[in-house]
Amino acid sequence: MAMSGASSHSLLLKNPNLNLFNNYITTTTHLNAFPLNRPNKPISVTCSTASQIRDRPSAASQSQDRVFNFAAGPATLPEIVLKKAESEVYNWRGSGMSVMEMSHRGKEFLSIIQKAESDLRTLLQIPSDYAVLFLQGGATTQFAAIPLNLCTPDDPVDFIVTGSWGDKAFKEATKYCKPSVIWSGKSDKYTKIPSFDDLQQNPHAKYLHICANETIHGVEFKNYPIPNNKESLLIADMSSNFCSKPVDVSKFGLIYAGAQKNVGPSGVTIVIIRKDLIGNAQEITPVMLDYKIHAENNSLYNTPPCYGIYMCGLVFEDLLAQGGLVEVEKKNMKKAQILYDTIDQSNGFYRCPVEKSVRSLMNVPFTLEKSELEAEFIKEAAKEKMVQLKGHRSVGGMRASIYNAMPLAGVEKLVAFMKEFQARHG
Amino acid sequence: MAMSGASSHSLLLKNPNLNLFNNYITTTTHLNAFPLNRPNKPISVTCSTASQIRDRPSAASQSQDRVFNFAAGPATLPEIVLKKAESEVYNWRGSGMSVMEMSHRGKEFLSIIQKAESDLRTLLQIPSDYAVLFLQGGATTQFAAIPLNLCTPDDPVDFIVTGSWGDKAFKEATKYCKPSVIWSGKSDKYTKIPSFDDLQQNPHAKYLHICANETIHGVEFKNYPIPNNKESLLIADMSSNFCSKPVDVSKFGLIYAGAQKNVGPSGVTIVIIRKDLIGNAQEITPVMLDYKIHAENNSLYNTPPCYGIYMCGLVFEDLLAQGGLVEVEKKNMKKAQILYDTIDQSNGFYRCPVEKSVRSLMNVPFTLEKSELEAEFIKEAAKEKMVQLKGHRSVGGMRASIYNAMPLAGVEKLVAFMKEFQARHG
Numbered sequence: 001m002a003m004s005g006a007s008s009h010s011l012l013l014k015n016p017n018l019n020l021f022n023n024y025i026t027t028t029t030h031l032n033a034f035p036l037n038r039p040n041k042p043i044s045v046t047c048s049t050a051s052q053i054r055d056r057p058s059a060a061s062q063s064q065d066r067v068f069n070f071a072a073g074p075a076t077l078p079e080i081v082l083k084k085a086e087s088e089v090y091n092w093r094g095s096g097m098s099v100m101e102m103s104h105r106g107k108e109f110l111s112i113i114q115k116a117e118s119d120l121r122t123l124l125q126i127p128s129d130y131a132v133l134f135l136q137g138g139a140t141t142q143f144a145a146i147p148l149n150l151c152t153p154d155d156p157v158d159f160i161v162t163g164s165w166g167d168k169a170f171k172e173a174t175k176y177c178k179p180s181v182i183w184s185g186k187s188d189k190y191t192k193i194p195s196f197d198d199l200q201q202n203p204h205a206k207y208l209h210i211c212a213n214e215t216i217h218g219v220e221f222k223n224y225p226i227p228n229n230k231e232s233l234l235i236a237d238m239s240s241n242f243c244s245k246p247v248d249v250s251k252f253g254l255i256y257a258g259a260q261k262n263v264g265p266s267g268v269t270i271v272i273i274r275k276d277l278i279g280n281a282q283e284i285t286p287v288m289l290d291y292k293i294h295a296e297n298n299s300l301y302n303t304p305p306c307y308g309i310y311m312c313g314l315v316f317e318d319l320l321a322q323g324g325l326v327e328v329e330k331k332n333m334k335k336a337q338i339l340y341d342t343i344d345q346s347n348g349f350y351r352c353p354v355e356k357s358v359r360s361l362m363n364v365p366f367t368l369e370k371s372e373l374e375a376e377f378i379k380e381a382a383k384e385k386m387v388q389l390k391g392h393r394s395v396g397g398m399r400a401s402i403y404n405a406m407p408l409a410g411v412e413k414l415v416a417f418m419k420e421f422q423a424r425h426g
Numbered sequence: 427m428a429m430s431g432a433s434s435h436s437l438l439l440k441n442p443n444l445n446l447f448n449n450y451i452t453t454t455t456h457l458n459a460f461p462l463n464r465p466n467k468p469i470s471v472t473c474s475t476a477s478q479i480r481d482r483p484s485a486a487s488q489s490q491d492r493v494f495n496f497a498a499g500p501a502t503l504p505e506i507v508l509k510k511a512e513s514e515v516y517n518w519r520g521s522g523m524s525v526m527e528m529s530h531r532g533k534e535f536l537s538i539i540q541k542a543e544s545d546l547r548t549l550l551q552i553p554s555d556y557a558v559l560f561l562q563g564g565a566t567t568q569f570a571a572i573p574l575n576l577c578t579p580d581d582p583v584d585f586i587v588t589g590s591w592g593d594k595a596f597k598e599a600t601k602y603c604k605p606s607v608i609w610s611g612k613s614d615k616y617t618k619i620p621s622f623d624d625l626q627q628n629p630h631a632k633y634l635h636i637c638a639n640e641t642i643h644g645v646e647f648k649n650y651p652i653p654n655n656k657e658s659l660l661i662a663d664m665s666s667n668f669c670s671k672p673v674d675v676s677k678f679g680l681i682y683a684g685a686q687k688n689v690g691p692s693g694v695t696i697v698i699i700r701k702d703l704i705g706n707a708q709e710i711t712p713v714m715l716d717y718k719i720h721a722e723n724n725s726l727y728n729t730p731p732c733y734g735i736y737m738c739g740l741v742f743e744d745l746l747a748q749g750g751l752v753e754v755e756k757k758n759m760k761k762a763q764i765l766y767d768t769i770d771q772s773n774g775f776y777r778c779p780v781e782k783s784v785r786s787l788m789n790v791p792f793t794l795e796k797s798e799l800e801a802e803f804i805k806e807a808a809k810e811k812m813v814q815l816k817g818h819r820s821v822g823g824m825r826a827s828i829y830n831a832m833p834l835a836g837v838e839k840l841v842a843f844m845k846e847f848q849a850r851h852g
Contacts, residue, residue, distance in 0.1 A: 067522035071529040074732055082524050086515045090508050096493035096811060098508050100691035100737065103497040103814055136562040136693060137714050140728045144712035172713055260729055265526035267562060267693045267731030284710050286570035287598055288563050302566045303686055305693030305731060306500055311526065385522060388529055 068410035071388035072215050072363060072401045073240065073261040081314045081405075099310045104303050112306075113299065116313030123319055126249050126272060133271040133291065134299040134309050139165070139239045142256045142269065143172035145289040146235060149281045150254075151177035151206050158182045158205040160225065163190040163214025164394065165237060170209070176282065177206070189395075190217035193358040196225040207233040207253060213241035213360050215261070216392040218352070218399070220360035224251060233277070241362050242270070243319060244404055245329035253277055261362070262404045263319075264312035267305045319404065328404055329361075335402045335411040336361040342415040349422045367397030373425055374398065380421065386414055494836035497814035498641050498789060498827045499666065499687040507740045507831075525736045530729050538732075539725065542739030549745055552675050552698060559697040559717065560725040560735050565591070565665045568682045568695065569598035571715040572635075572661060575707045576680075577603035581632040584608045586625070586651065589616040589640025590820065591663060596635070602708065603632065615821075616643035619784040622651040633659040633679060639667035639786050641687070642818040644778070644825070646786035650677060659703070667788050668696070669745060670830055671755035679703055687788070688830045689745075690738035693731045745830065754830055755787075761828045761837040762787040768841040775848045793823030799851055800824065806847065812840055 069076040092099050095108050102109040117132050126132060135141070146169075151157060155177045159170040161184040173179040182201060183194040201208060208227045213220040220241060227234055233253025242257035249255065254273045260266035273291060281290045293301045319328055340359060343350040343366050352359065352366045368374050374397055378389050391397040402411055495502040518525050521534050528535040543558050552558060561567070572595075577583060583605040585596040593612075599605040608627060609620040627634065634653045639646040646667060653660055659679025668683035675681065680699045686692035699717060707716045719727045745754055766785060769776040769792050778785065778792045794800050800823055804815050817823040828837055 065517055065520070065522055069523050069527055071527070071532070074526065074528055074530060074729065076527050077524060082516050082526075086512060089512045089515055091491055094491070096491055096813075097495050098503065100500065100508075101495055101497070101502050102500055104500060104692065106497070106814065136564070136731075137567075138562070138728045141563075141712065141714045144714070148712075175710060175712075258729065265731075265733050266530065266729040267734055284601060286567065286574075286601075286712070286715065288567045288570070289712065302564045303500065303684065303692040305562075305734070307691050307733065308693055308731070387522075388532065 067385040067387045068406070068413060069387055070400045070402070070406070070410075070414070072392070072399060073258070073403075074266045075261055075401055075403050076405045076410075077265075077311075078315065078318050078405045081311070081318050084314055085311060100307045102306060104300055104306055109306055112310050112313055113304070116309055116316060119313065119316035119320055120243075120270070123243060123316060123325055124247060124249055124272070129275050130249060131271075131273050131275050131278065131291075131295045133273065133294045134304055134312075135269045135271055135294060136267065136288075136305055138258045138266075138269055139237050139256060140168070140172075141289065142237070142271065143169045144176065145271075145285075145291070146207075146209075146254065146256070147173045147176035147179070148285040148289055149291050150233070150235075150277060152282070154178060155206040156180065156202045156204050158201050158208045158227075160194060160199070160208070160210050161185065162193055162219050162221075163211060163217040165214055165216070165239070166209070166211040169211065169237060173209075179209075180205075185217075185219070189353065190214060190219055191354045193219060193221055193355075199225060201228040201232075203229055205229075205232050207235045209235045209237075211237040211239075213238065213362055215240040215363050215401070216365075216395060216399075218354050218360040218363040218365040219358050220362070222358060226251075233274075240401075240403075241360070243316075243325060243328070244332050244362055246325045259308060259312050261401075263315045265308050268308035268312055270312075315405075331408065332361045332402070332404065335406065335408055336364065338415055339364050339400060339402065339411055342418050346418075346422055347426075349426050350418065362403055363399060363401050365391055365395055365397060365399045367391075370425065371397070377421055381414070381417055384413070384417060386410070386417065493811040493813045494832070494839060495813055496826045496828070496832070496836075496840070498818070498825060499684070499829075500692045501687055501827055501829050502831045502836075503691075503737075504741065504744050504831045507737070507744050510740055511737060526733045528732060530726055530732055535732055535736075538736050538739055539730070542735055542742060545739065545742035545746055546669075546696070549669060549742060549751055550673060550675055550698070555701050556675060557697075557699050557701050557704065557717075557721045559699065559720045560730055560738075561695045561697055561720060562693065562714075562731055564692075564695055565663050565682060565684045566594070566598075567715065568663070568697065569595045570602065571697075571711075571717070572633075572680065572682070573599045573602035573605075574711040574715055575717050576659070576661075576703060577632050577708075579708070580604060582606065582628045582630050584627050584631040584634045584653075586620065586634070586636050587611065588619055588645050588647075589637060589643040591640055591642070591665070592635070592637040595637065595663060599635075605635075606631075611643075611645070615779065616640060616645055617780045619645060619647055619781075625651060627654040627658075629655055631655075631658050633661045635661045635663075637663040637665075639664065639788055641666040641789050641827070642791075642821060642825075644780050644786040644789040644791040645784050646788070648784060652677075659700075666827075666829075667786070669742075669751060669754070670758050670788055672751045685734060685738050687827075689741045691734050694734035694738055696738075741831075757834065758787045758828070758830065761832065761834055762790065764841055765790050765826060765828065765837055768844050772844075772848055773852075775852050776844065788827060788829055790826045790828060791817055791821055791823060792826075793817075796851065797823070803847055807840070807843055810839070810843060812836070812843065815840075 089098055157173060157177050157179040159179055159181050161167050161170060161181050170179050170181055182199055185192045234251060235254045236252055238255050239258040240261045243262050256271045259268035278295050279292045287293055322328055343352045348369050350366050381389050389398050389400060391399040515524055546558060581603045583599060583603050585605055585607050587593050587596055587607050587610040596605055596607055608625055611618045660677060661680045662678055664681050665684040666687045669688050675698060682697045685694035704721050705718045713719055748754055769778045774795050776792050807815050815824045815826060817825040
């Protein structure tokens with residue numbers, strides 16, 4: 001699998017027609033990743049096998065109908081995953097029903113959620129003493145659930161705030177424990193990560209919370225701070241860089257992520273938590289925010305977001321088929337590199353405010369020296385089917401989110417447009 | 427639309443081949459319900475228009491591959507809705523992206539959620555002084571959110587407990603207010619609804635909570651109690667009979683429902699709340715459980731379960747196309763009638779424990795006089811593509827959930843099987 005992922009990657013770089021070729025390679029490569037339960041079944045249940053054989057060229061032409069979607073999340077999904085979902089949405093693998101219709105306690109859905117967890121454990125090499133929970137409510141619900149499950153109301157907690165999401169997590173925690181912001185990048189407009197040596201950690205802090213990648217500001221931790229006492233835990237919101245690169249899970253007490261950036265549609269929140277931390281929720285914790293309930297019931301205490309979990313499972317299969325997170329990170333670094341290079345080599349026509357050493361591989365905010373041209377830039381890009389490039393209102397300018405599923409071809413098209421736009425307006 | 431709904435309904439009852447005919451009628455009727463943005467676009471994006479024209483007969487044959495799914499939820503969805511979803515999952519109406527990839531703040535998704543709310547308001551004739559919220563976390567999250575938003579910790583609240591779900595709602599409320607069970611059907615194994623005249627309501631109760639339809643026990647309120655002081659509110663969990671019949675929303679302070687029974691996939695929870703009740707959440711309320719946050723942000727405070735909301739919207743369009751909830755209730759009464767008649771006319775071979783006057787139109791629990799045959803019944807039914815008929819472990823026997831999307835043909839096939847099974851084993 002690593003080979004096929006790597007070879008498709010290298011081929012991509014050689015081929016002049018990246019978009020078409022990428023579709024073709026991806027399709028051929030990834031069909032192996034989805035063993036069809038019924039070998040003769042066409043990918044699209046509404047097409048004959050004959051028309052299916054024509055589906056590869058037509059998939060290419062269909063993908064001409066697709067835009068390159070640079071949204072910060074919900075975000076673009078792998079085309080091969082969408083095609084697989086299309087082929088199964090009406091009748092999942094001969095079950096006679098859609099995944100959306102399945103009892104969450106039936107053998108069909110149990111096979112889906114168990115495979116999704118197993119593949120995620122493989123991708124991130126999650127140790128067996130960590131539980132994986134598929135929950136609802138987004139990272140914002142976890143902002144409350146984490147202190148409710150891990151703290152008493154009097155426990156001190158440390159926050160490193162490198163952007164808006166870390167700040168929101170801190171504010172929510174004030175309801176349930178005694179959090180302190182030990183470092184904030186706000187005065188630098190959230191463009192930096194602190195030096196870990198200078199951090200003034202509270203020796204009694206129950207945990208140290210970080211947001212591993214700030215979606216709005218494009219600031220990403222490249223390595224991780226270590227809590228200053230061995231009882232203390234490192235906790236990370238990885239919503240916007242989850243499964244974008246390998247992570248040593250054992251360094252964390254808890255990792256949480258909304259699925260809608262890198263691994264699926266919105267409506268699924270994944271929590272990876274060391275098992276010995278489960279079971280101490282405060283009495284006021286709503287039952288749906290109690291990790292113990294979900295861990296004891298394998299995320300099936302109540303009806304989970306079944307279809308979203310199914311989609312995450314398809315994405316996990318695809319990430320494994322690409323060769324796993326080592327290969328995925330290579331692709332993400334390549335995409336980010338050509339975009340940041342284009343910005344840095346524009347003689348100031350384009351500017352990225354983020355300190356170079358901590359620039360995000362996922363979210364690339366940039367502005368125009370001539371800010372009056374930004375609306376024009378976004379409008380012209382949209383005409384060329386590159387959408388959702390407007391920056392967050394709190395930062396302005398542009399933001400290109402280039403998650404796992406953004407093809408290299410999409411970033412290459414964007415940088416080509418940026419150079420052409422600069423040539424016209426520089 | 428009412429006409430087409432009614433005519434398709436009457437045709438259904440006349441036609442000898444209900445299943446095939448139902449598919450044909452439904453398809454032709456409902457195509458009107460989904461104005462295609464691109465008139466020449468086939469329903470399936472992967473098929474040519476020519477093959478699409480053949481899609482109606484082939485839809486019938488495809489539906490032979492489908493099972494009749496009697497699951498209690500997630501549950502069967504309208505075939506026409508699944509076909510529509512199939513046609514749009516890869517590229518929504520020429521947007522170049524799947525609904526699963528859309529920014530929740532983009533114009534495409536805003537049009538989807540606004541239409542879904544508008545159609546739901548039409549279906550239930552929701553007054554303008556009520557807010558409609560699309561949330562996550564299931565009814566179980568609302569068990570906490572309701573007292574957290576409507577009560578102080580010292581407020582008394584009354585519960586009528588007619589089944590397991592009402593009991594769970596009561597237990598969760600004990601964390602956040604002072605609830606009392608003023609009537610419980612537990613001693614009668616949850617087979618009854620109380621006489622409202624005999625209820626001993628607390629004159630100071632903040633609200634009176636009911637579960638309008640108990641999914642596990644098959645007990646349904648046919649009318650509703652009135653709180654005994656005009657400040658008090660009637661609050662109903664309508665998860666398993668939401669949109670199955672007309673409801674006078676103005677009689678309720680708050681109605682809530684998980685979507686996965688009658689109106690969509692799991693992962694969406696709908697709350698309909700009188701606007702003047704919003705804004706008094708207890709300080710310990712997680713921000714994601716605060717109705718004020720969601721109402722002020724039109725359910726877009728954080729990323730909502732976008733695809734689930736889209737699916738609910740397709741179901742709402744379909745319910746309107748059927749003629750609205752008056753027509754839908756007629757179909758549901760007809761389905762329930764033939765099933766309960768088969769049970770009651772079996773000379774005790776089949777038994778439904780629920781008091782006749784309060785039997786659910788949605789969930790029909792029944793047992794066999796010869797209980798040793800129940801496993802055989804379920805196994806043989808599954809062989810004939812009637813699945814998920816096993817009763818809840820707490821009740822035993824069988825349960826047929828016959829929500830809106832269960833075709834009359836499915837119930838007719840079930841009762842034919844029941845009579846044949848009785849003839850062999852009676």
